[in-house]
Amino acid sequence: MPAKVFSITNQKGGTGKTTLSMNFAAGLTRRGRTLVIDADPQRSAGQWTGLASDERPFPVSVIAVAGNLAREVNHFRQDYDYIVIDCPPTLETDTVSLAMSASDTMLIPVLPSPIDLWASVRLANAIEQAKMSNRELKAFLVINQLEPRNALSRAMQQALEEFDIPSLTGGLRRRAIYRTSAIEGVSVFCMGKRGEAAAQEIESIIEELL
Amino acid sequence: MKQLGSKLADSVRQVKTQQAEKEGKEQKVQEDKTPEPILVSSRPEAPLPLFTSRRVWPD
Numbered sequence: 650m651p652a653k654v655f656s657i658t659n660q661k662g663g664t665g666k667t668t669l670s671m672n673f674a675a676g677l678t679r680r681g682r683t684l685v686i687d688a689d690p691q692r693s694a695g696q697w698t699g700l701a702s703d704e705r706p707f708p709v710s711v712i713a714v715a716g717n718l719a720r721e722v723n724h725f726r727q728d729y730d731y732i733v734i735d736c737p738p739t740l741e742t743d744t745v746s747l748a749m750s751a752s753d754t755m756l757i758p759v760l761p762s763p764i765d766l767w768a769s770v771r772l773a774n775a776i777e778q779a780k781m782s783n784r785e786l787k788a789f790l791v792i793n794q795l796e797p798r799n800a801l802s803r804a805m806q807q808a809l810e811e812f813d814i815p816s817l818t819g820g821l822r823r824r825a826i827y828r829t830s831a832i833e834g835v836s837v838f839c840m841g842k843r844g845e846a847a848a849q850e851i852e853s854i855i856e857e858l859l
Numbered sequence: 860m861k862q863l864g865s866k867l868a869d870s871v872r873q874v875k876t877q878q879a880e881k882e883g884k885e886q887k888v889q890e891d892k893t894p895e896p897i898l899v900s901s902r903p904e905a906p907l908p909l910f911t912s913r914r915v916w917p918d
């Protein structure tokens with residue numbers, strides 16, 4: 650079976666694309682052969698694995714792709730069960746449209762803030778257009794940095810209903826462990842008890858999607 | 860709380876409308892190849908300035 654391809658995208662920076670990509674991939678690799686494609690020229694995914702120690706390497710290989718993304722995905726499709734593409738924060742280059750044509754599922758991390766929600770409107774439209782040529786394409790919003798006691802976080806659900814794209818039931822809470830695990834070049838699955846709640850969130854997302 | 864949710868939802872609806880108008884305009888420009896001036900107004904509800912007949916044809 651060819652790999653299932655997930656693209657993590659949002660044309661805004663700082664919404665959690667790389668954080669979700671790396672932890673999601675680390676969760677997927679427990680189920681099957683997984684590859685991360687770093688399609689962001691900032692190369693954060695590559696930097697993340699570069700910080701891992703030799704004793705505890707990041708469990709998923711990351712390759713950087715600068716050329717034709719769709720062609721590279723096809724190249725690796727037979728060798729992996731899951732491919733996760735960490736997309737750049739832009740809709741102005743053709744990277745994201747190539748990612749949309751090569752993916753089974755788009756995941757769009759969104760922060761619980763009006764400006765981030767508004768920015769997602771354009772992306773949602775772009776995905777609707779991409780569905781015309783990639784009819785099987787699925788897309789989901791994923792709320793990131795949720796703070797259950799924060800009023801805006803709690804108000805998100807109602808606003809998300811305005812989107813044509815459904816949102817996953819599971820989101821990511823704002824947790825320091827998502828940051829500290831990156832310093833060590835590992836995923837939240839490697840952080841023992843401190844990472845347990847975060848790892849559970851990632852697991853729920855995977856279960857919802859597979 | 861509920862109010863904040865519907866305010867946020869309203870704001871998304873507004874942005875969707877703005878975006879649809881913008882995309883419609885861009886498509887039209889592409890179709891007839893006559894670029895239209897883009898009006899940017901921070902007060903879209905304010906009427907466009909109209910010359911009164913007195914100012915156009917003074918007595």
Ligand SMILES: Nc1ncnc2c1ncn2[C@@H]1O[C@H](COP(=O)(O)OP(=O)(O)O)[C@@H](O)[C@H]1O
Nearest residue numbers: 662663664665666667668794822823824827828
């Ligand atoms: N759920 C979270 N909790 C706490 N910090 C987070 C969370 N998700 C992302 N971050 C932090 O937010 C910043 C932006 O995340 P990042 O994954 O780099 O976003 P992007 O790839 O979209 O630019 C980083 O500093 C990251 O560590």
Ligand SMILES: [Mg+2]
Nearest residue numbers: 666667689693
């Ligand atoms: Mg990134």
